[in-house]
Amino acid sequence: MKLERKAVHKRAAGKPSIRYRIGLGVLSVLVCAAVIVWFQFPVMAPDASGSVTAASPKAEVKKRELLDFHMDNLTQGWALYSDGLVTTKDGGVHWLASASDSSTLAVLSSESAVVSDETVSWMSGKEQNPSVIHVQAADYKVFKSQFLTRNVGWVQLENGSNAEAPLWVTVDGGVTWHPKVTADIAKEMEAERVRIQAAVKESAFYKEQETAQKAMEAEWAVLPETASPGDVVLVRHGQPGEITWEGKTYKLEPFGAGYFTYLPMSLAIKPGSYPIGDSMLTIKAKKFQTQYLQVTKQMETMKQETKRIDEDQKKIDKARSESQGEFLFSTNFIKPIEGILTTPYGYTRYVNGKFDSSHRALDLAAKEGTPIKATNDGIVALSELLYLTGNSIYIDHGMGLFSQYAHLSELRVKAGDHVKQGDIIGLVGTTGFSTGPHLHFTFWAHNVPVNPDLFFDTTPFHWLPAPGANPPQ
Ligand SMILES: [Zn+2]
Secondary structure (H helix, E strand, C coil): CHHHHHHHHHHHHCCCCHHHHHHHHHHHHHHHHHHHHHHHCCCCCCCCCCCCCCCCCCCCCCCCCEEEEEECCCCCEEEEECCEEEEECCCCCCCEEECCCHHHHHHHCCCCCCCCCCCCHHHCCCCCCCCEEEECCEEEEEEEEEECCCCCEEEEECCCCCCCCCEEEECCCCCCCECCCCHHHHHHHHHHHHHHHHHHHHHCCCCCHHHHHHHHHCCEEEECCEECCCCEEEEEECCCCEEEECCEEEECEEECCEEEEEEECCCCCCCEEEEECCEEEEECCCCCCEEEECCCHHHHHHCCCHHHHHHHHHHHHHHHHCCCCCCCCCCCECCCCCCEEEECCCEEEEECCEEEEEECCEEEECCCCCEEECCCCEEEEEEEEECCCEEEEEEEEECCEEEEEEEECEECCCCCCEECCCCEEEECECCCCCCCCEEEEEEEECCEEECHHHCECCCHHHHCCCCCCCCCC
């Protein structure tokens, strides 16, 4: 295949070199041999005894007349010649003689494409319909064409064309055409099948096909395109690579047909426009309120137990250091309890008059013993009693995203458990540094706590607005 392309390229330059002439000579001998074998013995599969039909070298080249063909998908199809029907189950590498009665053909002709309209129709090749193909400076008229995908297509040439075969295939969207499915072409077809499969898998995560296409056709996609301090965005790129963001480098991990990473925003990030590849992320200003909390002297001294706090932090860091290399959710994130929001995300918190921290979580007050649901599918990364956050659970949702549940009265899961959205994982309590029964709930993206409000009743894949939609104000 490479040799053919090179030859065409050199001819276009106008000055065929000696090497090219020798190359073409050898090539044509090979092609002729191949054509003789192919035309005389289209059925090259082992017969019942296991031996392969042998070619007769002095046979005359007699072109078979192709009446019709149809590919059901990238592997299966048939071709009807004047002297019989042949079928393939390996994308045209081998064609086997088949009974050609009308009932067989009717079954074989049933219309089915590789890319169905419901999945990734925009990846199909249904709009391609060449009237001629150009091969080695010759144009051949096309009688019938069938593109299975954007890249892979077949054409049946008009009868009487003096091309070396009546049925040609392309794996590069019609840039180059081949009279035979070689091992290289079969490899390209398999790669295409894998690409389509990956695209179907990924597209199921988007809200609609329009947004799937928008994200998957872009070089870079940022979901969503507008964010605030403390938010998180999901970035998709068509190629592997990494992004440096606010001083940290994040590797893009493969998933579906693309490469992804979450990018957490610090609370201090400045409003403005930030380029991400050829895409743009707009950061809007957000004002966080201040909360003053009074706690007992005993509670205040809790935060001085730095040794225990550090030990816990090591456990937490370890639990969050490994995340599954795919998105574990397939449905919307939900609120773990219907509680009263006592502290929103991002509040600047003063404890007993002293600046304590920014509260990068939600506090949801509820009765002691209220069942807590897993916000989405995932794997429990940690479930144990910690000093400050009491009974605590971290769930890995894949690709560096974790949900955290703190101050529980009871833990109902253990590390390693696979949970589904809505599973009861524990009960509301007031263990650890807590003034009353409530759930402290947040998300961590690459070890940065990010705004949980973004996730409820949606998923990061749904954050991308449909093309033409107005960005949220
Ligand atoms: Zn809290």
